[in-house]
Amino acid sequence: MIAANLQQLRSQVAEAAQAAHRTVESITVIAVSKGHPASTIRAAAACGALDFGESYVQEAVPKLESLRDLKATWHFIGRLQANKSRPIAEGFDWVHGIDRLKIAERLSAQRPHYAPPLQVCLQVNIAAEAGKAGVEVPALSELAREVAALPRLRLRGLMAMLPADLPWQDNQRYFGSLRVLLERLNEGGARLDTLSMGMSADFREAIMEGATLIRVGTAIFGART
Numbered sequence: 591m592i593a594a595n596l597q598q599l600r601s602q603v604a605e606a607a608q609a610a611h612r613t614v615e616s617i618t619v620i621a622v623s624k625g626h627p628a629s630t631i632r633a634a635a636a637c638g639a640l641d642f643g644e645s646y647v648q649e650a651v652p653k654l655e656s657l658r659d660l661k662a663t664w665h666f667i668g669r670l671q672a673n674k675s676r677p678i679a680e681g682f683d684w685v686h687g688i689d690r691l692k693i694a695e696r697l698s699a700q701r702p703h704y705a706p707p708l709q710v711c712l713q714v715n716i717a718a719e720a721g722k723a724g725v726e727v728p729a730l731s732e733l734a735r736e737v738a739a740l741p742r743l744r745l746r747g748l749m750a751m752l753p754a755d756l757p758w759q760d761n762q763r764y765f766g767s768l769r770v771l772l773e774r775l776n777e778g779g780a781r782l783d784t785l786s787m788g789m790s791a792d793f794r795e796a797i798m799e800g801a802t803l804i805r806v807g808t809a810i811f812g813a814r815t
Contacts, residue, residue, distance in 0.1 A: 592630070593637045595810050603804070606797040617797060620665050622789075622807030628653045630811060635660045643667040643686075643805055647674045654681050667749075667786075667805055669723055676700045679708060679742075686749040686786050686805075687713045689725040694737045701742035708742060711749040711786050714771065716764050719753060727771065734775055747784025747802070748772050752792065761792040765799035 599619065607614045622643040623631045631642055631653065644650035645668025654664060665684040670693045678685060679700035688694050688710050701708050712734060715724030725733050730748075738745040750768045752761055765787050772782050788796025788804040796804055 591812065592634050592810060595812075596634065596637050596639065599806060599809050602794070603797065606794045610798045610800075612797070616802060618803050620667070620786075620803055620805045621810050622667065622805050623653075623811065624649065624668070624807070626811050628656045631657060631662075632660065634810065635662060639810070641665060641803075643807070644682075645669075647671075647677055651677050651681060665803075665805075672696055680705075682708070684709045684711070684746075686711045686803075687723065688737060689713045689715075689723055689733075691733060691736050694740055694743060698740035698742040707744040709746050710737065710743050711747050711784060712737065712745070713749045713751070714768060716750040716768050716771075717753055722751075724750065730771060731775065731778065734780060738780065745780070745782065747782040747786065748775075749786035751789075752787075754791075756792075758792070758795055762795040762798060765792075765796050765801065769800045 603617055604614050607617055618641055620641045620643040621634050621639045624645045641663045643665040664682045665686060666678050666682045667686045670687055672693060675693060675696040679697045680702060685708060697708055713724040714730060715722055715726055737743060748768055748771060752764050768787055769785060772785060776782055784803060785801050786803040788801045790806050790809040793804040793806060
C-alpha cells in the first residue's frame with residue numbers, strides 16, 4: 591500500500607509542479623509518520639522516502655533511536671513545549687513550529703555543539719484563528735530578526751497550517767499570503783528559502799503558491815492508529 595501511495599503522490603506532485611511552472615526537485619515531501627510504528631516508517635524509507643515528520647516527543651524519540659540507520663531527515667512539526675525542547679534540539683534536523691522567542695532560545699541553547707545548526711521555520715497564524723498556534727503577522731518581522739540571531743539555529747523560512755475544510759480558493763489565498771510574507775522578509779534582508787505549507791488535502795494549492803516542503807501523512811500511510 592505504501593509503495594502505491596507514494597507512487598501516486600509523486601505523480602500528483604509532479605502534475606501540480608508542472609501546472610505551477612516549477613520543477614519537482616524544488617518540492618520536498620515530508621512523510622508525516624506520527625501515529626505509525628517504526629516498521630511502517632522503515633517500509634516507506636525502502637520506497638524512497640527520505641524526510642519524516644513527527645509531532646509528539648514521547649512517541650518520536652524511541653522511533654528516531656530505532657531508525658538511526660536510515661540516515662533520514664527528521665522534522666518536528668508539532669506544537670513545542672518548553673519542558674520538552676531538549677530531545678527535539680538533540681534529535682531532530684528541522685523544527686517547523688516556532689512561534690515564540692523563548693522556545694527558539696531553548697532550542698539554540700540545547701542544540702549539541704557537535705551537531706549542525708538546527709534548521710527552523712516560524713509558524714505564522716496566517717488565518718488569524720483565535721487560540722491557534724503561530725505568531726501573529728504584525729509580530730513576525732521582529733521574531734524573525736531575533737531567531738535569525740541565535741547561534742545554533744538557522745532560520746530557513748515560514749510554516750502555516752490552515753483551518754480544515756476550506757474551499758480550495760481560500761487555501762490558495764492563505765498560502766499566497768504566506769509567500770508574500772516571506773518575500774517581504776527577504777526584501778528586508780532575510781535570506782529565507784523555505785515555505786512549509788500544504789498537507790494531504792491541500793498540497794496542490796500550496797505548490798501553486800511556492801511551497802518547498804509539503805507535509806503529507808494520510809495520503810502515504812492511511813489513517814493513523
